[in-house]
Amino acid sequence: MIKFVLMVNRQGQTRLSRYFQPVELSRRAALEADVVRCCLSRKKDQCSFVEYKDFKLVYRQYAALYIVVGVTDSENELSVYELVHNFVEVLDKYFSRVIMFNLDRVHIILDEMIQNGHVVETNKSRVLAPLTALDKMGD
Amino acid sequence: MSDVVEKTLTALPGLLSLDSLPGSNKLSSSSKLGNLIRGITELTSKHEEEKLIQRELTSIKEQVSSPNTSMRQMKELMVRAIYCEMLGYEASFSYIHAIKLAQQGTALEKRVGYLAVSLFLNESHELLLLLVNTVLKDLQSTNLIEVCMALTVVSQMFPKDMIPAILPLVEEKLNHPKEIIRRKAVLALYKFYLIAPNQVQHIHNKFRKALCDKDPGVMTASLHIYLQLIEENPEGYKDLTTSFVTILKQVVGGKLPMDFNYHSVPAPWLQIQLLRILCLLGKNDQSTSEIMYEVLDESLRRAEINHNITYAILFECVKCIYTIHPKSELLEKAAKCIGNFVLSPKINLKYLGLKALTYVVQQDPKLALQHQMTIIECLDHPDLIIKRETLELLFRITNAQNVTVIVDKMLEFLRINKDDYTTIDLVGKVAELAEKYPLIHVFLSFGGPLLPENGKKIVKYTSHITTLLYMLK
Numbered sequence: 126m127i128k129f130v131l132m133v134n135r136q137g138q139t140r141l142s143r144y145f146q147p148v149e150l151s152r153r154a155a156l157e158a159d160v161v162r163c164c165l166s167r168k169k170d171q172c173s174f175v176e177y178k179d180f181k182l183v184y185r186q187y188a189a190l191y192i193v194v195g196v197t198d199s200e201n202e203l204s205v206y207e208l209v210h211n212f213v214e215v216l217d218k219y220f221s222r223v224i225m226f227n228l229d230r231v232h233i234i235l236d237e238m239i240q241n242g243h244v245v246e247t248n249k250s251r252v253l254a255p256l257t258a259l260d261k262m263g264d
Numbered sequence: 265m266s267d268v269v270e271k272t273l274t275a276l277p278g279l280l281s282l283d284s285l286p287g288s289n290k291l292s293s294s295s296k297l298g299n300l301i302r303g304i305t306e307l308t309s310k311h312e313e314e315k316l317i318q319r320e321l322t323s324i325k326e327q328v329s330s331p332n333t334s335m336r337q338m339k340e341l342m343v344r345a346i347y348c349e350m351l352g353y354e355a356s357f358s359y360i361h362a363i364k365l366a367q368q369g370t371a372l373e374k375r376v377g378y379l380a381v382s383l384f385l386n387e388s389h390e391l392l393l394l395l396v397n398t399v400l401k402d403l404q405s406t407n408l409i410e411v412c413m414a415l416t417v418v419s420q421m422f423p424k425d426m427i428p429a430i431l432p433l434v435e436e437k438l439n440h441p442k443e444i445i446r447r448k449a450v451l452a453l454y455k456f457y458l459i460a461p462n463q464v465q466h467i468h469n470k471f472r473k474a475l476c477d478k479d480p481g482v483m484t485a486s487l488h489i490y491l492q493l494i495e496e497n498p499e500g501y502k503d504l505t506t507s508f509v510t511i512l513k514q515v516v517g518g519k520l521p522m523d524f525n526y527h528s529v530p531a532p533w534l535q536i537q538l539l540r541i542l543c544l545l546g547k548n549d550q551s552t553s554e555i556m557y558e559v560l561d562e563s564l565r566r567a568e569i570n571h572n573i574t575y576a577i578l579f580e581c582v583k584c585i586y587t588i589h590p591k592s593e594l595l596e597k598a599a600k601c602i603g604n605f606v607l608s609p610k611i612n613l614k615y616l617g618l619k620a621l622t623y624v625v626q627q628d629p630k631l632a633l634q635h636q637m638t639i640i641e642c643l644d645h646p647d648l649i650i651k652r653e654t655l656e657l658l659f660r661i662t663n664a665q666n667v668t669v670i671v672d673k674m675l676e677f678l679r680i681n682k683d684d685y686t687t688i689d690l691v692g693k694v695a696e697l698a699e700k701y702p703l704i705h706v707f708l709s710f711g712g713p714l715l716p717e718n719g720k721k722i723v724k725y726t727s728h729i730t731t732l733l734y735m736l737k
Contacts (some may be wrong), residue, residue, distance in 0.1 A: 138305060142350050147386050154352035172615045172649045178685050203576035203616055204536055211526055228297065229343045229376050236379070240419050241458065243488055245451060247533050250523045251481060254444065255416075258409050262371035 126242035127205070128180060128195035130235065135189050137161045141228065143235055145242035164193055174202040185209045208244060215249050219256065230256065297344055304351070317353045320344065328361045335369040342380040349384065359384045359391055366417075367398045374402075374410065378417045387421050387459070396426050403433045408442060415448035419455045427456055427463045438470055443479040450474045450485035457489055475507060480520050480531070483511065487537050494544045505545050505552050509559050512538040516559070516566050532573045535563065539580040546588030553589035560585055564597050572612070575605070579616050586624045598624075599631050606635050611647065618642065618653040625660050632661050643673055651677060652686060659693050667701045 129148070132141040139157050148156065163175055164184040175182045177195070183205045184193040192209050196202070215234055237252045239245065246252050300320060307313050324341050327333055333341070342365055345358040362384055365377030385392050395417070402414035415437070418430065434456075437449035453471070457464050474486035494501045514520070515531050515538070524531040542560075546553035563581050567574045582598040585591075602624065605617030621639075625632045632639065642654040655677060658670045674694050681687055 134305075136305075139350060143383075150349060150352055150354055153350075170611060171647045172611050174612070174615060175649060176652065176683070176686060201536060201576055201580055203572055203579060203612060204533060206612065207526070207573040207576060208533070227343070228347060229339075229379055232346075232379055232383070233375060236382075236416060236420075240416075240451060241455060244533050245485065245488070246481070247526060247531070248481070248524050251444070255409065255412050259372050259375055262409060 126197050126200065127239055127244075128197065128242065130239065131157060131160065131191075131193045131195075133157065133161045133191050133193065135165065135191070137165070140190065141231055141235075143232065143239075145239065160193055160195070161191065164191055173206055183209070185213075187213060208238075208247070211247055211249070212238060215252050218249055219253055233259075296340060297347060300344060300347065313351070314353075317348050317351060321348055321353065321355055324348075324355065325357050328358055335365060335373045338365050339369065339373045339376045342376055346380055346383055356384075359389075360394075363391060363394050363398070366395065371409070375413050378413050382417055382420045385421065387423070392421065392423050393426070396423065396429065400430060400433065403430070403437070408445065411437070411445055412448055415445070415452050419448065419451045422455065422459070424460045427460055431456070431463065435467060435470065438474065443477075443481055446474070446477065446479070447481045447485045450482060451488070454485070454488045454492075457492065475504070480515075480524060480534075484531075484534050484537070487534075487541065491537065491541055491544075494541055498544050498547070502545060502549070502552050505542070505555050508538055508541050508545070509555055512542070512559050513562065516563050526573060527571050528569060529571065529573050529577070532577055535577050536580045539563070539577070539584050543580075543584040543587045546584070548589070550589040553591070556584075556588065557591050557594060560594055561597070564594075564601065575613060575616065579605075579620060582620055583623060586627055590627075595628070599628065602631065603635060606638050611650065614642070615650060615653060618650065618657055622653070622657040622660060625657065629661060632657065648681070655690070659697075662697060662701075664701060667697055671697055 126145070128144070128146050130141070130143045130145075131139060133139050137158060139154075142153065142157060144153070160177065160182060163177060164182065167175065167184075173184055175184070179198075181196050181198060181200070181202065182193055183196055183200075183202050184191055185206060186192075192213070194205050194209060196205055212235070215238070216231065219230070219234065233256050234252060237246050237255060300316075303316055304313060307316065324345055328338065328341055338361060342358065342362055345355040345362075348355050358380070362377055362380035366374055366381055367377070369377050381392075381395055385395075399414045399418060399422075402410045405411055405414075415434070418434070422430070434449050434452050437445050438453075440446050440449070450471075453464055453467070471486055471489050474482055475490065477483050477486070490501065490504070512535065515535055518530050520530050524534075526532050542556050546556050560581060563577065567578050567581070578601055582601050585594045585598040602617055602620045605613045605620060608614055608617065618639075621632055621635070639654060639657065642650050643658075645651055645654070655670075655674055658666075658673070662670050671694055674690055678687060678690055678694075681690070
């Protein structure tokens, strides 16, 4: 299962964090800093899957942003790697039409894709349908 | 690089980090959240960050308590509170207002209220009870979007004791004409099953109906429940094997609508889910396995496209073939597949190949032998992750002839490794091997130079090995 999803910049600042297993607030910053340190130290030609403590990290870099997903050992790493890309493509599909920065909207999109640590929807149109409907309601 | 990816790469930092994109200033200047994030980004010390966030929290606290704050403003305040909590600063004063926002807000306001609740609270939080009435109301709303929101939040967290109050409403939604409602209702039931399995025992036949739903999304949602049920009791679901095989056949054969494709591959994550289910059902069961051979063969053949996601499906396919009752033609094809992975210059594939080899090597030791040279190369690979995975593989193919070499390689790795968990794991493996193949020189190696940080744990294991060796003498 998916334990968490993080988006961090190269300076190690968290841009988005979502935990699918409860982690105390006070422990999150340290975990995130450690995870990020681990990924930032990797080179371009190295594996995108890192063993971290008793689970694994799957990370993917997009220009100045790192997306890191913590997964249990039973997860198919490459499928999570591509899930991250699917997520990025969904964001691109949405934000290319609606030019507004919103942390809440990214969360709402993530809500449609991953629930309880499992992948629940990967069809881009279906992922975005509830949010676009909400946008219309607000207009 | 494709157009989409190019555009995404340049747009993404601007969307989320507000770093250096022209025009991003324009977008964020009217947003208080934007200002806050920009403020944080520019700081360099933790102390300064604390000060800024505390100021922010004080301001938010004042505004949420004011009777003049509109729901629109409340939405904005909640997002800022979410941001502060994300950085690790508690904003528990805002929790009750998140619930209020979900209750009193409309459209996006309501949605953000629900979002904030799902981020702030947890299953056992006492405030969660206050959400139940709002959820019950929204579930009965004529506005389908509100029904969706309620179902979404229920799938994320719900107080176990209140399930009986909501169950009939959710069950009713299973028959809704709109697929999104049916799908979300199934996911809510999945959640209920996770937190209180005995509460949903009586509706197994409704899961079945969802599995046969004409909409692929609803069917996919039911697979989550089935995977769980089958993991717990494979025997009870063998009769569904044909259904799962048929579904996989249809997916692989491209029968789903185009928007289920990801880079021309039909519903890859769905394929992976189905393969996992089939794997569980076919294990140690010849007759059930025989039902699957054809579709597994088809999956192997169809996966021609050179894309990571295809390889991910192949990996799952190979795992399945090696777990269920063996069929030689399939095993041959799967072995070839693993070979291609291991020999691939792409490092992620090499990793997957090694992982697959580790999984299958007990059934097929010849395969590892076939790829000996590559495995030896991987041992000296600059990437520690590859090295580590290779050692994992080697551990499983140790015999009296190669054990000394393998243990030496493990000790060599231990000297450069910095991660505690890996150290403990590897030392344990060395100890196991030392017990199996009495190795005096291992004991001597342990007495030798080791990294100081690993010292304590190694000493603990050293005495363990000493005891073992003493007992074996």
